[in-house]
Amino acid sequence: MRARLSLGKRGSVWTTAVRTPVGACSAVLLVLVIALSVLAPLFWGDGAAVVDTDAIGQGASAAHPFGTDALGRDIFLRTLVATRLSVGLAVLATVIGVGAGVVLGSLPAVLPRWAARLLTSAIDIAVAFPGLLLALFFAVIFGVGTHGAVLAIAFAMAPAFARLVQTLSASVAGRDFIAAARVSGVGRIRLLARHVLPNIGEPLVVNATIGAGSSLLAFAGLSFLGIGVQAPDYDWGRLLREGLDGIYVTPVAALAPAVAVVLAGLAFNLVGETVAAVVGVRSRAARRASGPLPAPRPAVAEEPADDAVLVVENLQVAFPRAGGWTVPVRGLSFTVRAGEAIGVVGESGSGKSLTALAVSRLIELPGVVTADRLEFAGTPVEQASDRDLGTALAMVFQDPMTSFNPARRVGRQLAEVSEQHHGLSRRAAFARAIDRLTAVRIPAAARRARQYPHEFSGGMRQRAMIGMGLMGAPKLVIADEPTTALDVTVQRQVLRLLARTREAEGAAILLISHDIAVVSQTCDRMLVMYAGRIVEDLPTGSPAQHPYTRALLATTVDLDTTRDEPLAVIPGRPPEPDQVPDGCAFAPRCPLASERCRTEDPALARAGDGHRVACWHPQVSVLSGRSRKEGAA
Numbered sequence: 001m002r003a004r005l006s007l008g009k010r011g012s013v014w015t016t017a018v019r020t021p022v023g024a025c026s027a028v029l030l031v032l033v034i035a036l037s038v039l040a041p042l043f044w045g046d047g048a049a050v051v052d053t054d055a056i057g058q059g060a061s062a063a064h065p066f067g068t069d070a071l072g073r074d075i076f077l078r079t080l081v082a083t084r085l086s087v088g089l090a091v092l093a094t095v096i097g098v099g100a101g102v103v104l105g106s107l108p109a110v111l112p113r114w115a116a117r118l119l120t121s122a123i124d125i126a127v128a129f130p131g132l133l134l135a136l137f138f139a140v141i142f143g144v145g146t147h148g149a150v151l152a153i154a155f156a157m158a159p160a161f162a163r164l165v166q167t168l169s170a171s172v173a174g175r176d177f178i179a180a181a182r183v184s185g186v187g188r189i190r191l192l193a194r195h196v197l198p199n200i201g202e203p204l205v206v207n208a209t210i211g212a213g214s215s216l217l218a219f220a221g222l223s224f225l226g227i228g229v230q231a232p233d234y235d236w237g238r239l240l241r242e243g244l245d246g247i248y249v250t251p252v253a254a255l256a257p258a259v260a261v262v263l264a265g266l267a268f269n270l271v272g273e274t275v276a277a278v279v280g281v282r283s284r285a286a287r288r289a290s291g292p293l294p295a296p297r298p299a300v301a302e303e304p305a306d307d308a309v310l311v312v313e314n315l316q317v318a319f320p321r322a323g324g325w326t327v328p329v330r331g332l333s334f335t336v337r338a339g340e341a342i343g344v345v346g347e348s349g350s351g352k353s354l355t356a357l358a359v360s361r362l363i364e365l366p367g368v369v370t371a372d373r374l375e376f377a378g379t380p381v382e383q384a385s386d387r388d389l390g391t392a393l394a395m396v397f398q399d400p401m402t403s404f405n406p407a408r409r410v411g412r413q414l415a416e417v418s419e420q421h422h423g424l425s426r427r428a429a430f431a432r433a434i435d436r437l438t439a440v441r442i443p444a445a446a447r448r449a450r451q452y453p454h455e456f457s458g459g460m461r462q463r464a465m466i467g468m469g470l471m472g473a474p475k476l477v478i479a480d481e482p483t484t485a486l487d488v489t490v491q492r493q494v495l496r497l498l499a500r501t502r503e504a505e506g507a508a509i510l511l512i513s514h515d516i517a518v519v520s521q522t523c524d525r526m527l528v529m530y531a532g533r534i535v536e537d538l539p540t541g542s543p544a545q546h547p548y549t550r551a552l553l554a555t556t557v558d559l560d561t562t563r564d565e566p567l568a569v570i571p572g573r574p575p576e577p578d579q580v581p582d583g584c585a586f587a588p589r590c591p592l593a594s595e596r597c598r599t600e601d602p603a604l605a606r607a608g609d610g611h612r613v614a615c616w617h618p619q620v621s622v623l624s625g626r627s628r629k630e631g632a633a
């Protein structure tokens with residue numbers, strides 16, 4: 001399987017964008033507009049001002065391709081020279097408008113509640129007015145002329161930007177890092193400047209670029225109406241107005257400024273589209289990867305099993321980074337058989353969740369998932385239909401609060417699965433949802449099904465999430481730290497429920513957990529992960545052979561733990577995914593590490609019946625701390 005996004009180097013994102021038809025047009029038009037703004041007044045400023053009483057109101061000719069005006073001045077030259085004023089004023093109005101919009105949109109976040117509501121309502125009312133109407137209104141207030149028109153257009157566009165800033169800020173305001181900054185005492189203004197605005201900058205830039213095109217048109221409109229640029233200055237709007245006066249005699253006179261307005265407006269809008277495309281790619285990816293993906297490290301694949309639900313061979317998950325790849329999952333091979341319960345353990349960052357996401361086809365771009373074989377229920381995962389995956393594979397996430405849509409009733413969310421995948425009617429699907437909530441021991445399921453997720457306790461939400469997985473007939477339930485957010489009593493209920501699901505539905509379970517004790521009690525087999533690899537795959541109850549597994553076991557605390565001895569710890573920290581050493585990744589923390597461990601990475605090799613281990617010195621470790629539990633998984 002290979003799901004790979006073609007990504008270039010950082011600099012080449014713009015090059016790639018410019019190679020698209022829209023990008024190429026926008027680049028050409030933008031260069032033309034900028035060049036004319038800078039050069040036209042220098043080269044043709046004088047020529048455009050020459051009055052020729054012998055050539056008044058002429059039509060198109062070789063000397064004057066777009067004719068002459070009422071004073072015999074060349075309209076083509078005047079159109080070229082007017083580029084600077086037309087574009088310059090539009091950009092100025094946009095800068096002021098966007099600045100005012102950002103200030104207005106940010107203020108509600110720092111004002112007292114009543115003032116914020118007042119301001120928000122005022123912005124909402126202003127947004128409801130057509131922009132040109134607002135511009136005319138402000139033009140009357142600020143007075144006829146260039147300055148008045150700039151301010152009028154700027155203030156007319158400010159409410160729309162203020163609304164945009166408010167909406168974008170609201171989407172960021174609920175994020176955990178904002179809450180964390182608040183709790184750590186960061187003031188409102190600093191919070192806004194340091195934490196909110198930098199996270200909404202990209203869409204603002206895109207909208208500002210497109211907004212510049214609109215303000216160019218608006219400016220031409222005001223000048224056309226006689227309340228923008230005043231004589232002797234002239235912009236495209238004024239030239240259009242003058243051309244219109246003689247449209248029946250010399251129609252071509254209005255053509256040059258009209259074409260200029262259209263082309264410049266198009267230039268801004270296409271540049272906006274191109275920026276949006278590049279920014280869109282950016283926000284999806286740190287697209288700076290280069291070079292081929294590293295080859296996954298070798299592992300002994302398991303014997304093919306007839307009743308395998310999930311077959312994974314050489315699974316690798318990689319993310320692009322500057323000048324290369326980060327590979328947090330480096331060549332995993334394992335099989336899950338029907339009805340089997342497998343635990344995946346390992347320290348934080350070992351790649352457990354990414355493995356689960358890769359198996360469920362949930363790795364987002366720019367992540368790249370590759371595998372020699374990745375099959376679910378006999379079908380390659382990338383070919384499985386959404387319907388098959390949606391009904392046969394259930395996923396239980398760590399935080400059930402964020403897994404449910406807070407705006408929909410729990411029962412309806414469960415019912416959606418059956419409506420979508422089984423074609424059940426709304427009523428029948430809801431009845432099944434109630435039945436499934438009963439199956440996962442939600443008390444008063446019919447009433448609870450009509451409640452919202454926030455009305456459920458954490459444990460109930462988690463059980464409801466499992467219930468959602470049971471709306472179909474799951475062959476595999478992947479539970480990623482399903483009990484981490486729950487207290488121990490509820491943890492137990494959820495684990496029991498998973499065990500019952502396995503018995504009742506015959507579903508295999510892939511249980512991801514930090515807690516090796518939980519996995520030992522709940523699962524038939526455990527996969528021990530370290531730095532993106534499986535270092536040991538053993539039946540629970542078999543003596544562990546890898547020093548890391550033994551160290552993990554030694555760190556578990558239970559009622560037998562001797563209280564007068566210090567708790568066992570594993571010294572050091574796991575390596576970052578892009579700093580994994582050449583040899584065995586655990587070697588820097590392993591007391592048994594030899595020179596060979598530091599240079600050669602051991603493959604996951606067979607070490608007994610149903611037991612695989614990746615270690616040069618299996619079974620012989622005696623680590624610091626209590627050795628009491630070692631070897632007894």
Ligand SMILES: Nc1ncnc2c1ncn2[C@@H]1O[C@H](COP(=O)(O)OP(=O)(O)OP(=O)(O)O)[C@@H](O)[C@H]1O
Nearest residue numbers: 319326328346347348349350351352353354355577
């Ligand atoms: N989108 C991403 N881009 C780059 N690196 C990532 C991305 N997602 C995860 N990683 C890295 O991959 C590594 C493994 O992440 P993963 O979430 O699978 O770990 P885990 O074992 O499930 O940890 P935990 O138990 O804390 O959830 C981490 O070091 C993480 O920083």
